[in-house]
Amino acid sequence: xxxxxxxxxxxxxxxxxxxxxxxxxxxxxxxxxxxxxxxxxxxxxxxxxxxxxxxxxxxxxxxxxxxxxxxxxxxxxxxxxxxxxxxxxxxxxxxxxxxxxxxxxxxxxxxxxxxxxxxxxxxxxxxxxxxxxxxxxxxxxxxxxxxxxxxxxxxxxxxxxxxxxxxxxxxxxxxxxxxxxxxxxxxxxxxxxxxxxxxxxxxxxxxxxxxxxxxxxxxxxxxxxx
Numbered sequence: 001x002x003x004x005x006x007x008x009x010x011x012x013x014x015x016x017x018x019x020x021x022x023x024x025x026x027x028x029x030x031x032x033x034x035x036x037x038x039x040x041x042x043x044x045x046x047x048x049x050x051x052x053x054x055x056x057x058x059x060x061x062x063x064x065x066x067x068x069x070x071x072x073x074x075x076x077x078x079x080x081x082x083x084x085x086x087x088x089x090x091x092x093x094x095x096x097x098x099x100x101x102x103x104x105x106x107x108x109x110x111x112x113x114x115x116x117x118x119x120x121x122x123x124x125x126x127x128x129x130x131x132x133x134x135x136x137x138x139x140x141x142x143x144x145x146x147x148x149x150x151x152x153x154x155x156x157x158x159x160x161x162x163x164x165x166x167x168x169x170x171x172x173x174x175x176x177x178x179x180x181x182x183x184x185x186x187x188x189x190x191x192x193x194x195x196x197x198x199x200x201x202x203x204x205x206x207x208x209x210x211x212x213x214x215x216x217x218x219x220x221x222x223x224x225x226x
Contacts, residue, residue: 006086
């Protein structure tokens with residue numbers, strides 16, 4: 001029962017965080033404090049076992065490493081740490097590690113689809129050549145087709161994906177998640193709402209686990225295992 005309460009708290013935390021992340025790409029610290037505190041208090045009811053402790057250590061280590069190498073913004077690192085405290089495991093699954101894998105996969109797929117769609121629209125519908133202003137070899141232009149796109153006027157949250165090197169226009173595939181958002185009509189990388197992908201991944205994983213447990217339980221009741 002306590003584990004189910006933890007799952008509800010974690011999903012509620014991600015829902016609140018995703019709302020602000022999508023709306024303004026800023027997440028209020030009170031969300032982590034309230035939800036993380038509630039998760040910590042529940043350990044007075046049920047102490048963590050060794051798997052929970054290991055999962056917490058994995059989550060904190062991943063969050064710290066991603067933040068140190070500027071792969072996560074500060075808020076993204078905090079959400080992973082909070083998740084590690086609130087819901088380290090669920091029905092045997094190590095949740096922090098599972099969410100990193102799932103959220104990363106969703107963000108990569110979403111980013112590729114978005115960039116390919118935007119670049120294809122520019123190339124096919126607008127009848128414009130893309131990347132012709134860049135001094136880059138063909139293989140990097142191909143990579144760029146999947147990773148960056150020309151910023152639209154309505155796009156608020158995107159990082160600059162180009163730079164000037166020795167007077168030549170070059171791609172900038174790597175960005176700092178704490179960079180300022182671009183306001184110019186240049187090529188950009190998406191500023192991903194990572195908490196939204198965490199929310200989608202966690203809800204999907206919880207539903208899958210519950211469905212499997214219910215199906216397995218019904219099978220035990222109805223199937224002749226003799």
